[in-house]
Amino acid sequence: MPGELELLSRLVAIPSVSGEEAAVAAFVEETARGWGLDAVRDDSSVRIEVRGHDSGPTLALVSHLDVVPPGAGWTRDPFTPSVEGDRLYGRGSGDAKASVAAMVTAARDLSGADGIERGRLLVILGYGEETKNTTMERAVERAGPIDAAVVGEPTNLHIATAQRGLMMVDLVARGDQRHAGYAASDGGFVNAVLVLARDLLRLDGLFEGRTHPVLGRTTATPTMLDAGVSRNVTPPLATAILDIRSTPDWTHEEIAALLRERLDSEVVVTSRRLVPCETPADSRLLAAAERARPDAARFGSPTCSDWVFLRHVDAIKAGPGTSRRSHTPDEYVDLPEVTAARGFYAGLAREYLAGQ
Numbered sequence: 001m002p003g004e005l006e007l008l009s010r011l012v013a014i015p016s017v018s019g020e021e022a023a024v025a026a027f028v029e030e031t032a033r034g035w036g037l038d039a040v041r042d043d044s045s046v047r048i049e050v051r052g053h054d055s056g057p058t059l060a061l062v063s064h065l066d067v068v069p070p071g072a073g074w075t076r077d078p079f080t081p082s083v084e085g086d087r088l089y090g091r092g093s094g095d096a097k098a099s100v101a102a103m104v105t106a107a108r109d110l111s112g113a114d115g116i117e118r119g120r121l122l123v124i125l126g127y128g129e130e131t132k133n134t135t136m137e138r139a140v141e142r143a144g145p146i147d148a149a150v151v152g153e154p155t156n157l158h159i160a161t162a163q164r165g166l167m168m169v170d171l172v173a174r175g176d177q178r179h180a181g182y183a184a185s186d187g188g189f190v191n192a193v194l195v196l197a198r199d200l201l202r203l204d205g206l207f208e209g210r211t212h213p214v215l216g217r218t219t220a221t222p223t224m225l226d227a228g229v230s231r232n233v234t235p236p237l238a239t240a241i242l243d244i245r246s247t248p249d250w251t252h253e254e255i256a257a258l259l260r261e262r263l264d265s266e267v268v269v270t271s272r273r274l275v276p277c278e279t280p281a282d283s284r285l286l287a288a289a290e291r292a293r294p295d296a297a298r299f300g301s302p303t304c305s306d307w308v309f310l311r312h313v314d315a316i317k318a319g320p321g322t323s324r325r326s327h328t329p330d331e332y333v334d335l336p337e338v339t340a341a342r343g344f345y346a347g348l349a350r351e352y353l354a355g356q
Contacts, residue, residue, distance in 0.1 A: 004342045005088070005335055007031065008101035012081040012090035018066040021127040026249040028104065028125060035108045045139035048104065048123040050111050052326055052353055056119030059285075059352050061345055062136070062306055063152035063319070065130035067092035073329030085306060087332040094321025094333040099152025100125055102320060102341035109346045116353040120147070129306055132271075135305040148285040148314040148352060150345065151307045152322025157337055157344060160301035161316060162214040165246035165276035165308070167255060170239055170268040171199055177229065192238035193227050199263040200240060205227040206262060207255075212247035212291055214278070214300035218255065220244045240265075245302060248276045260320075274304050277311040285314045285352055292347035318344070 002010070016024040028046045032039035038049045070078035070091050078091040103123050110116050122143055126136040141145065153160075162176070175192030183189055200222055207218040220242050227238035238307065244255060252272040259267045279286050296318070305327075307317055320337035 004101045004105040004338050006154075008088060008093070008098055008333075008338055009081040009083075009103060011097040011101060012088070012093050013079060016066050016071050016092065017077045018128050018131045018133070021065045025125070025127070028065065028100070028107040032104060032107070035105060035111070037111055042142070044126065044135040044142055046125045047139065048107050048142060050107050050115060050121040052116040052118040052120060054118035056353060057147035058120050058122060059349055060122040060124055060143065060146045060149040060310070061106070061152060061349075062116050062124045062126075062310065063096045063099040063103060064134070064136070064306065065097075065100065066124045066127050066130050067095070067097070068130050068327050071327075071329060075295070075330055078331075083335070086335050088335055089330055089332045090222070093331055094154045094220045095323075095326035095331070096129075096153055096319060098154070098338045099319035099335040099341065102338055103152055104341050105346055105350065106345035109342070110349055116349055119353045121349050121353065126306060134306060137309045140309050146310065146313050149307075149310040149350065150285070150289070151305050151310065151315060151317040152319040153301075153303070153305045153317055154326055154333075155299075155301070155318050156322055157293065157318060157320055157341055158297045158299055159281075159286065159293075159316050159318045161286065161298050162212065162248065162278040162299070163276060163305065163307050163317060164215055165252065165304050166271070166304045167244040167246055167252050167269065168271040169242040169244060169256070169259065170263040170270055171196060171242060171263065172268060173199065173238045173265040175234065175236055175238070178234045180232045180234055183234055185336040189234075193236050194338045195264055196225075196227070196238040196240055199265045202262055203242075205245055206258065207250065210247075210249040212249045212300070214298075215247040215276070215324050218244065218250050220247050220259075246276050249276050253336055274308050275311065277307045277315065279316050280314055283314050283316070288325055288351035289318065289348050293344050
């Protein structure tokens, strides 16, 4: 039977850009069934289940099968896995098919007589995670009660105990359209660009009042600006898009209220569903993870993931790969990390699902 590295290579070789995951999902289901595992594939996910000898809690290993489009700048074919030294190159190799390969092979490792003592292990592999159309919320609902979850994303196998949320906001500043030559002589004139510019400067330090112990401060970053009718006409409208990375110290409702209080522009919230997450202070899962991988460091993750749909349970984020290589040309993963991840996921499951 193929190990985690061969499985990863086969996964990378199946293009699965978001919305086109059918082939890779069928392959994972077929592979799991061929190993004697209980696997279900539907329109929300591929779910693999391993049951312990006795009843007990449910631990979910969660990741996604879709990848972002290859984009430009590759020096090799993005969907032909290429091994150079200890690295495997290919789109999705780190984000997040390395986690998928390690999780599925760990489930196989735990399916024998020396597997888990009690409860059940679920591997949940969703679709569309790289877009707003992620299916994980539906997959979690169909999986039944879950007590704890490990979200497989590239963390170099360190343990994220908190994750920033994402809130998208449009700032809309309004002014008067005038011939630019008469702007200075019109006492009642409002330039929408200047209104917006003053508001953007007010963002600096806006969230200084609260600092999360792991994630630091909430940030509001302007990413897109738009204004202008013509070079000699003052614009009646100027807009900015804010990418707001929130922490558990602020609810998204509080953030919207603060922006409306401090800024002159209209504040239009376009997305608030990706709320921040953090591991409970008394996490039994985190204790089990640190026993399984004592050298792992804890950190706060700046990137969003499907953790948001498991924020109601004891959860962490950990997986092989380097987050800064995600979505880049010549994406790669270090193969020793993938092998280590297989052992980590299996060891963590044994620890968490051990008899008490």
